[in-house]
Amino acid sequence: MDRWTDGERLFATALGRLTDEELDGPSLLPGWDRRHVVAHVARNADALVNLLAWARTGDETPMYPSREARDAGIAEAAALEASQLRTELVAATARLADAVRGLPGPAWSAEVRTMQGRPVPASHVPWMRCTEVVVHAVDLDAGVGFADVAEDVQAAICEEVFGAWERRGETPDVVVFAGDREWGSGAVAVSGALPAVTGWLTGRSRGEELAADGALPELPRWL
Template identity: 75%
Template sequence: MTKPETLDWWADGERLFGTALGRLTDEEFDAPSLLPGWDRRTVLGHVARNADALCNLLAWARTGVETPMYPSTDARDRGIAEAAALPAAELRAEVLAATGRLADAVHGLPDEAWSATVRTAQGREVPASEVTWMRCREVYVHAVDLDAGVGFADVAEEVQAAMVDDVFRMWDRRDQVPDVVVFAGDREWGTGAVAVSGPLPAVTGWLTGRTRGEGLEADGGIPEVPAWL
């Protein structure tokens, strides 16, 4: 198998996250993010530890030795908290270092290993080629969460559309697809009774749980939708 089609999206996503990070001063790390309950430090700690967790999956694909993303949920949470507690300059450096480790793992993976089966933290078996898309979701959405002037309008439309596809797939797996049909330009998702329409960035923000539907239109108001991830 050749390398994943999402490699360019992933590289662009890492750059966009780096742009958001670079706009923040060290003193601004302590402020809230756009993700309820998480400050910017927690977002940064999560993104760093996620990179290392995905390195584990690529090591699994390369060696055939089962290497879970995280030893346990508690270990995941501790790792995020420990990173988030670092002095700002060290936290910034850790995010960049972890991103570099993931880049090395991606570019060093033999072509045949991309078809190896690995398992996500949610227990879903996927080919290793899905790892770059898993990272795309993290870096694009959390770049917005950092509230540093990056929004979904800064994300390529095809990436946003893929995110919305992902949301509906996740809902379908959990049998939680809401009774909506969503329109953004000439794109359409869902087959429900409630029509929601608006610009693609507004749709992406709403369906990924980052907004309450600002900028969208629907008869009877914007409905509540299930969580994505």
């Protein structure tokens, strides 16, 4: 839970550095301005509330009815006035916090599914939210970077990325080192500081700060 709450604070810090006018500027995500990032983070909170409702009631409630519905919800929120968008983010985050506090103990072990269809226990939901707010805090391009994220959270995100690739059979031919941490078992050795590694693996940088004993490969998408 601490990871999640720290992540929410980090996203709030990044957003708080931006003026309303700057929300119209580009984010680090191709095709999305900062408004769309904030809108996505708000709608993600509600999507995770759906998973907790599923865990609590046993009635299947997916994160989103469809990818089209997800995209439409993000677009609708992104079109709000800046002050309304900020208010909606706060409200959605509060709804998620209420759902977490209200979930009975046994329900945390109930199985739900991620957007990608992966079965996970409801206890995984706070971590899912942590990754969302941490990575998208960086995407706001407001002076918050992975160096502002706890090292154990960065390392866990790197583990998540490799896990996603492995499940899809898309693991690149690399072994990645960040200090005494290591991921992968491929032929190309890549090393660097943990924030640089996290940025590269999540697709938020092109690996300019990394060293490699060969050409850096093009990485598959994370999600």
